[in-house]
Amino acid sequence: MQDFTQEFIIALKLVGTGDPELWAIVLLSLKVSVLAVIISALIGMPLGAGLAVGRFPGRRVLIVLINALMGLPPVVVGLLVYLMLSRSGPLGVLQLLYTPTAMIIAQVVLVTPIIAALTRQVVEMLATEYDEQLRSLGVSRLSSVPVLLWDGRLALMTALLAGFGRAIAEVGAVIIVGGNINHVTRVMTTTIALETSKGNLALALALGAILISLAVSVTGAVSVLSLRGERQGVGHA
Amino acid sequence: MRDYQAPSDHPIISVRGLCIARDGRAILDVDHLDLDGPGPTIILGPNGAGKSLLLRCLHGLITPDGGAVSQNGQALTDQVRAGQAMVFQRPVLLRRSVAGNLDFVLRRRGLSRVARKAEREALLAQGRLADKARQSARSLSGGEAQRLAILRALACKPAVLFLDEPTSALDPEATQEVEQMVLRASGQGLRVVMVTHDIGQARRLAREVVMMHGGRVIEKGLAAQLFSGPQNDLTRRFLSGGLMV
Amino acid sequence: MIRECARAAAAVIALIAGSAQAADHFIVVQSTTSTQNSGLFDAILPWFEAESGIDVRVVAVGTGHAIRNARNGDGDVLLVHAKLAEEAFVAEGWGVLRQDVMYNDFVIVGPTGDPAGIRKGTDAVAALTMIAQAEAVFVSRGDDSGTHKAELHQWVRAGVDVAQASGGWYRETGSGMGATLNVAAGMGAYTLTDRATWLAFGNASGLEVLVEGDPRLFNQYGVILVNPEKHPSVRAEAGQRFIDWLVGPDGQAAIASYKLGGEQLFFPNAR
Numbered sequence: 001m002q003d004f005t006q007e008f009i010i011a012l013k014l015v016g017t018g019d020p021e022l023w024a025i026v027l028l029s030l031k032v033s034v035l036a037v038i039i040s041a042l043i044g045m046p047l048g049a050g051l052a053v054g055r056f057p058g059r060r061v062l063i064v065l066i067n068a069l070m071g072l073p074p075v076v077v078g079l080l081v082y083l084m085l086s087r088s089g090p091l092g093v094l095q096l097l098y099t100p101t102a103m104i105i106a107q108v109v110l111v112t113p114i115i116a117a118l119t120r121q122v123v124e125m126l127a128t129e130y131d132e133q134l135r136s137l138g139v140s141r142l143s144s145v146p147v148l149l150w151d152g153r154l155a156l157m158t159a160l161l162a163g164f165g166r167a168i169a170e171v172g173a174v175i176i177v178g179g180n181i182n183h184v185t186r187v188m189t190t191t192i193a194l195e196t197s198k199g200n201l202a203l204a205l206a207l208g209a210i211l212i213s214l215a216v217s218v219t220g221a222v223s224v225l226s227l228r229g230e231r232q233g234v235g236h237a
Numbered sequence: 238m239r240d241y242q243a244p245s246d247h248p249i250i251s252v253r254g255l256c257i258a259r260d261g262r263a264i265l266d267v268d269h270l271d272l273d274g275p276g277p278t279i280i281l282g283p284n285g286a287g288k289s290l291l292l293r294c295l296h297g298l299i300t301p302d303g304g305a306v307s308q309n310g311q312a313l314t315d316q317v318r319a320g321q322a323m324v325f326q327r328p329v330l331l332r333r334s335v336a337g338n339l340d341f342v343l344r345r346r347g348l349s350r351v352a353r354k355a356e357r358e359a360l361l362a363q364g365r366l367a368d369k370a371r372q373s374a375r376s377l378s379g380g381e382a383q384r385l386a387i388l389r390a391l392a393c394k395p396a397v398l399f400l401d402e403p404t405s406a407l408d409p410e411a412t413q414e415v416e417q418m419v420l421r422a423s424g425q426g427l428r429v430v431m432v433t434h435d436i437g438q439a440r441r442l443a444r445e446v447v448m449m450h451g452g453r454v455i456e457k458g459l460a461a462q463l464f465s466g467p468q469n470d471l472t473r474r475f476l477s478g479g480l481m482v
Numbered sequence: 483m484i485r486e487c488a489r490a491a492a493a494v495i496a497l498i499a500g501s502a503q504a505a506d507h508f509i510v511v512q513s514t515t516s517t518q519n520s521g522l523f524d525a526i527l528p529w530f531e532a533e534s535g536i537d538v539r540v541v542a543v544g545t546g547h548a549i550r551n552a553r554n555g556d557g558d559v560l561l562v563h564a565k566l567a568e569e570a571f572v573a574e575g576w577g578v579l580r581q582d583v584m585y586n587d588f589v590i591v592g593p594t595g596d597p598a599g600i601r602k603g604t605d606a607v608a609a610l611t612m613i614a615q616a617e618a619v620f621v622s623r624g625d626d627s628g629t630h631k632a633e634l635h636q637w638v639r640a641g642v643d644v645a646q647a648s649g650g651w652y653r654e655t656g657s658g659m660g661a662t663l664n665v666a667a668g669m670g671a672y673t674l675t676d677r678a679t680w681l682a683f684g685n686a687s688g689l690e691v692l693v694e695g696d697p698r699l700f701n702q703y704g705v706i707l708v709n710p711e712k713h714p715s716v717r718a719e720a721g722q723r724f725i726d727w728l729v730g731p732d733g734q735a736a737i738a739s740y741k742l743g744g745e746q747l748f749f750p751n752a753r
Contacts, residue, residue: 087555087715095715097556098510098541132298133329137342137393138319147341151332179510179541182524197660198519199667199685 007202015206021183026210029187032100032174033167036107037115040163044112045156048119049145053127063120069113074106078176081106085177098179103187106173111163118159122152154226161219168215188214248320248396248428249273250295254304257290257452265290265301265452274445274459277419277429281439282449283475288432289326289401291449295430296323296399308397322395326402328386330374335366335385338374342392356392364388364418380411387418398422400431404438416442436476440464448472508537509720512549512557514628515658517703518542520678520747526736530727536720544658546626552576552706555713558721560706561728563628563676568704577706581729584737584748585702588632589680590693591663592618592672600672606696607640614642617651619671623662624654632701633674639698663689676701678747703748705729728752 015022051063083089085097085105096102126148134144149156171189178185180194188211195204252270256263265287272278280288293299295306297313311317331338339360343353361367364384369377374385383403390398400419404412419442423429433439439446443460448469456469467473517523518540527538541551545562552560553576560577562568571577590609592600598616600609613620622644623630637644644652653671655662659679666673667689675683680691705725710716727733729752737750 086551087713089554092555092715098539130329130331132293132323133325135298136296136321136323136325137345138315139345147331154332179539181510181539181541184508184537184539194518196664197515197658199660199663199683201685203684 004202008205011200011203011206012209014203015210022207022210024183025186025188025191026214028100028185029168029189029211030214032103032187033107033164036104036111036167037160037164039104039108040111040115041160043108044115044163045119045149046145047112048116048121049123049149051116051120052123053141053144053148055141063117066113066117066120070117072110072113074110074170074172075176077106077109078173081109081173081177097177098181098185100178100185102177103174103185106177107167107170110170110173111167114166115159115163118162119149119152119156122155122159123148126152157222157226161222164218165215168211168218247276247426248308250397250428250430251307251310252291252295252304253307255291255294255301255306256303257294257299257301263452265294267291267304267452267454270447270454270457272428272430272445272447276427276444277423277431277442278445278447279439279443279460280430280432280447280449281434281436281443281475283434286434286449287452288434288449290452292323292399292401292430292432296321298323319393320396321399322390322393322397323399324383324386324390324401324403326405328382330377330382330385333374334371335374335377336361336370338385338389339392342389346392346394360388360392363391363421365414378411380407380414383407383411383415384418387415387422391422395427397428397430400429402432402434404433404435412438436478448475450475507535508539509558509717509724510556511538511540511559511561511724512552513540513542513561514545514548514563515542515660516563516629516676516679517561519658519660520676520682521742522678522737522740522748525740526733529736530724530733533732534720534723534727536723538724544623544625544627544630546630552708555708555715558708558717559724560708561703563701563703564631565702565704567628567631568706572706576709576712578709580704580706581725582752583703583705583728584734584750584752585700586677586748587694588629588674588699588701589677589691590672590674591666591680591686591689592692593670593688594690595670596692598672601692603693604695606636606674606693606699609693610636610640610642613672614640614644614647614651617647619651619653619669620644621662621666621669621671621673622652622654623659624656625658627659628701629659629674629676632699636674636698681742681745681747702751 051059051066081102082097084091085094085102086092096105127144130144130148134147139147169189171193174187175190175193178187178190180186180190188207192204192207192211195207250272252267255265255267257265280291282288290299294301297306297318306313308317331341333341336357339357340353343356348356358367361370364387366381366385366388369381374382377385387403404415407415416438419429419431431442446458446460446463447454448456448463450471456463456467456472463472464476467476523540531537541557543551545564545567548560548562549567549571551557553571560571561583568580572580590600590606598613598618600612603609622633648654655665659675660683662673663675663679663683664685665671667685667687670688705728707718707721707725708716710718734750734752737748738746740747
């Protein structure tokens with residue numbers, strides 16, 4: 001164990017000295033996951049809001065389905081996206097397999113249900129509270145959606161963070177559709193998996209420490225921004 | 238008793254055959270009601286009398302099982318409803334700044350930036366909230382919040398203002414401020430229709446009173462006459478504090 | 483809000499466009515974990531890339547998985563180590579030609595305590611028989627990889643039906659070589675590994691090589707160009723260039739020069 005502690009410290013120093021290769025990996029991780037969350041938000045938020053305020057047949061079934069999809073196993077998603085993007089698959093001509101785009105697609109599939117389900121919850125609670133007031137002001141059901149999304153923004157920020165946490169920490173899907181190709185699709189989690197399989201446990205753990213501090217900084221930064229926003233008068237969600 | 242001169246365009250709200258039933262029992266049954274007297278109109282009655290339900294029907298928030306509401310002979314189309322505004326018992330404020338709550342309505346009216354600013358500042362001054370314009374609306378006290386809700390309703394430039402027990406959760410001082418805003422609005426020519434179960438408040442505000450009990454209108458008249466000589470036995474008992482729900 | 487969305491969309495398009503732009507300058511090689519985990523690719527690919535300007539993107543999975551990916555057209559070159567499966571791949575028309583590239587050998591590693599007493603053996607079949615008799619824990623890849631296939635061969639030779647012992651003393655991880663070595667180290671178990679992954683493995687605590695030098699533990703790697711007639715998307719020219727380099731004097735010399743701790747990991751043997 002003594003050995004391991006020393007190794008870990010050495011590994012931490014290594015990753016702390018700003019090795020350009022490592023930073024490229026960190027940057028790619030961020031790029032892929034941030035883009036995945038943005039795209040998921042563009043799909044998931046209107047979808048969740050629509051489920052919250054819409055009244056159509058099959059709505060309850062859809063809500064249950066989306067809630068269930070929050071727990072999609074990443075490996076299964078990776079496999080499905082692989083089958084779609086493979087040369088032998090329906091989208092093979094796009095040549096997206098083993099690219100960062102493929103990883104973004106897989107993460108969007110994983111994150112969208114999370115954002116949609118949490119958005120649905122937030123917006124539905126808000127819609128219940130606002131219902132009579134908005135109708136009194138002549139706001140139609142459809143045009144209430146942007147109002148509810150905006151007023152639920154603090155809670156929705158948490159939904160985005162939950163999505164980001166899922167995306168940045170996920171390995172099962174991105175390793176299948178990205179292929180963990182050095183300098184192309186190698187991200188934090190796949191590097192950790194690779195170093196673990198090489199038996200470089202201390203290095204893997206040091207990389208894990210970076211991943212955790214990355215997740216903590218992003219979450220912290222967003223929380224600080226939200227708090228400041230609250231103080232400036234946007235109120236609590 | 239002040240002399241009252243109703244403006245020529247003072248809206249008249251009419252109810253015909255209005256009926257709402259739950260579980261086979263009528264909880265609202267108003268066959269014929271015209272709010273045609275001078276304002277403010279106070280809908281008075283004990284809890285469970287159907288006052289708030291009636292108010293929501295007048296504003297088109299609830300579609301009745303039967304009957305219809307009209308304003309100046311017109312059905313409650315979106316256009317007619319756009320000339321109405323409502324203040325609720327618990328103010329529902331948007332999660333924005335005080336100014337943002339007013340802007341939301343002013344923007345919907347399609348006002349220019351300059352016009353919005355002018356109107357917003359006038360309203361904030363009127364509600365004594367100018368110094369809190371940038372503050373979160375959710376951080377206001379109960380009285381301030383209700384004042385903002387009234388200002389926001391006034392920002393709609395309505396012809397009719399409905400208020401549903403707006404002071405029931407407020408202390409006497411805040412209640413007085415809200416009552417003054419209501420009187421001022423009425424004085425400016427708005428038809429004010431307000432629900433309350435507070436007899437003292439009704440005496441302070443009402444020019445026209447609609448007395449409700451058990452989902453029905455049991456008496457309607459000018460405040461001066463109704464308070465001094467109620468015709469209905471239930472009204473008499475309510476005014477003397479002897480009527481239970 | 484709208485401006486942010488537009489910016490995000492632009493970034494995605496740029497990302498997609500970026501990956502399409504470089505399309506002509508890279509090939510995808512479907513290969514095995516042993517070649518990647520041992521560090522061979524990291525050592526030799528820069529030479530080829532510098533010389534050819536072709537970026538070699540390696541997807542490292544088990545041999546079985548790599549062959550299936552290549553069959554789906556998701557690679558231009560296949561570099562694995564299961565000769566029978568490779569020959570079948572070519573015979574079925576999925577590959578153009580199979581060529582030997584290099585070899586090393588498998589070794590049986592196990593706990594220093596060696597409960598089955600196989601130390602210093604040179605006969606893999608005898609050693610596995612002893613492990614089975616002692617019912618000492620043996621960890622298998624269990625993932626249809628080249629190493630897994632080679633291991634199963636030896637069990638058949640030893641006349642041991644490991645399927646019956648599965649879950650008992652015979653444990654299948656279904657993972658790569660490194661992950662399996664981690665399990666073996668954690669459980670104090672025996673396992674069969676290629677020598678390259680073993681030498682590059684950093685968590686060998688408590689494990690050591692107990693059996694080596696059996697000619698039956700020979701581990702041959704072959705390279706195949708995925709058939710462009712089956713998959714027109716195959717970058718045949720660039721792929722063939724990589725293969726020619728790999729089996730040519732420069733590639734062979736590069737493979738021979740890769741050493742870890744003074745030990746050569748792969749022995750070039752292209753003809």
